[in-house]
Amino acid sequence: MTRAHINHRDIVRFAEEKVNLPKDKADEFRAQARRLREKLEGYIAEHPDFALKKIQLSGSLAKGTALRSLNDIDMAVYISGSDAPHDTAALLRYLAERLRKAFPNFSPDQVKPQTYSVTVSFRGTGLDVDVVPVLYAGLPDWRGDLISQDDGSFLETSIPLHVEFARKRKRKQEVHFAQVVRLAKFWARRMKQERDGFRFKSFMIELIMARLCDEGLDMSDYPEALQAFFTYVARSGLRERIVFTDHYEVSAVPESTDPIQIIDPINASNNVTRLYTESQADAIVEAALDAGDAIDAALAAQTKELTVYYWQKVFGSSFQG
DSSP states (O other), rough: OOOSSSSSSHHHIIIIIBBBOOOOHHHHHHHHHHHHHHHHHHHHHHHHTTEEEEEEEEHHHHHHHOBBBBEEEEEEEEOOOSSOOHHHHHHHHHHHHHHHOOOOOOOGGEEEEEEESEEEEETTTTEEEEEEEEOOOOOOOGGEEETTTTTTOOOOOOEHHHHHHHHHHHHHHTTTTHHHHHHHHHHHHHHHHHHHHOOOOHHHHHHHHHHHHHOOOOOOOHHHHHHHHHHHHHTTTTOBBOOOOOSSOOGGGGOOSSSSSSBBSSTTTOOOTTTTHHHHHHHHHHHHHHHHHHHHHHHHHHEEEEEHHHHHHHOOOOOOO
């Protein structure tokens, strides 16, 4: 194998230029989220009986795995109170009404219920914040019931514990864990654009990478780390159950016949891939095989032109070496 034409540093440069959310933009997004949180916290302090108890940044921005294509922020709002509805549509209307009370200067069209969240739009910055309700009954670690974006069901979760789960892996491999996750997410996003019906959600990628990280994969060389990711997907066929023991024992995970079993590290009863079919799993494996073959070919190519050609099979035409 050769690194004469494209090496780790070239992948780093590509990530900085095309993949990663720029630091100034990430800082701007976080500042907007902080202002929203502080304003809501101020309202809560003045109205202790208010149903909204806590608001926290969530999603890829909170975990440090956001792509350059990010155009909105995910935040979770914890809702407490016996009058909070357990019907999805009614709960979202309930949340929207209370957000409008907390932000009385916003016009009604700036606070809009969506399918699984309420979008708060800031006219000054043009930024949208997707606020997801979590029904909270006082459990430790801010565990509460979140609306699943897969099927609208309620699932127990903890936003702080999910964020800490990602941070723990980032501490094991500073910079590299998050970067390899972003590169794999960039690849998956391209696959979704090019292959009809392709599904491979970001949370699955994060958890597979966490599994590899826990098993000791050195992610400091990005071509090798990506190849290890694609090799794992291809070798396992996504039929190996992935379980983490940060917050429960393996024995707590119920038996299942789901084709793919990647278990939520916070909730042992939640298979985050429960709605994936055999054919969808096979499509991911096929795409991973193609990507792995392309990386092998790129590392063995004898010319710069050919090396770039093979890396473009992974990252698309935006990769220029």
